[in-house]
Amino acid sequence: MNMNDAIPSYQELRHRVDGPAGSSWGVFGPDDELGTLNHLTPQTLLAAMGTVVSGEVVNLDLPLDAFDPALVSTRKPLSHHLFASNPHHRDEYLDNFFTQNATQIDGFRHIGHPDLGFYNGANPEHFTAGSPFLGINRLAEHGIAGRGVVLDVDRYLRSLGHEIDHRGEAIPAQTLAATAAHQGVELRPGDILLVRTGWLTHYRHDPVAAVPGGEPMRSSGLEASHETVAWLWDHQFALVATDNFAVESWPAHEASPFITRSEASGDVASTSHTGLMHRVLIPLLGMVLGELWDLDELAARCARDGRWDCLIVASPLNLTGGAGSPANATAIR
Secondary structure (H helix, E strand, O other): OOHHHHOOOHHHHHOOOOOOOOOOOEOOEOOOOOHHHHHOOHHHHHHHHHHOOOOOEEEOOOOOOOOOOOOOOOOOOOEEEEEOOOOOOOEEEEEOOOOOOOOEEEOOOOOOEOOOEOHHHOOHHHOOOOOOOOOHHHHHHHOEEEEEEEEEHHHHHHHOOOOOOOOOOEEOHHHHHHHHHHHOOOOOOOOEEEEEOOHHHHHHHOHHHHOOOOOOOOEOEEOOOHHHHHHHHHOOOOEEEEOOOOOEOEOOOOOOOOOOHHHHHOOOOOOOOOOOOHHHHOOOOOOEEEEOOOOHHHHHHHHHHOOOEEEEEEOOOOOOOOOEEEOOEEEEO
16 A cells, blocks of 8 residues: 555544544654654655756755844844964854754654643653754654645735735635645645745845834744644645744634643643644644745746746754754755
8 A cells, every 4th residue: 555545634633542633643653753754755756856847946045144133032143153273274153053043944852732742752851962862863864855846825815916914814724725726736745845925025025024123923824723734734745834934823823723721721831832733733743844944036936937846955954852953945946
């Protein structure tokens, strides 16, 4: 049987009784540390190479110092130091290098579920620096290369006369599907999904309006709903990356279906993560997420020639035990 045929649907996972309901724990094996990257195979890579037509290479990474101040208060802008041991030499080091401060990939140590824990039932007591278990190093070791598909939601909605409100508008799964249909692009198992919301364009145009000083961070993004989760999981994407702050709209809506029982009962205090779809996508489903990917130039080129797929190569840092990493992502067309 083809592995894709053996993957249960999200609806089936929500009704499972052989593991936590709504989780994919055990689907890729009891000791799995790769999650949806299991959809990337030699066969999907060979097929993805057929998308390279013109030989164009497009960088998808923002500069490491793109956000100063950082978008969230727990992260700081990096400081880059150059030094020389003689006049004909330069070396360097970084202070305040927060690995998820710009274009990034979330690792499975990054987010856990308050009631159920971390991906595949991993014990967080093992999450120590230098321990490889469930670290970003596992994604680096496997490698990330496959067919990328750009869904330019911003361009599609503008064609309908709608401008996304980047102060928190939620984009439902129906809009993702409609964008794909409008672009005439086929979605395949193992695809690396790239969703352009236009948030980075908004930030570039007016960073003060995009991130007002003294106010809570707000960003457009995917709608936090079971319908969105089902659409992403059932398409069997290997990685889902967007050009916004958190993939989903931020902050979570007070009516989010992902507020946990312990939070709703008051047994666990609410945090900035309360109600986020992240808590299902990463720890329960093992879905690999990318945030703040620079998709503007790639989407513009796709729009010019009507080719919305490409080869994507991303190389997260081989940081033993890391919780996340710069994406180091490139599109090849």
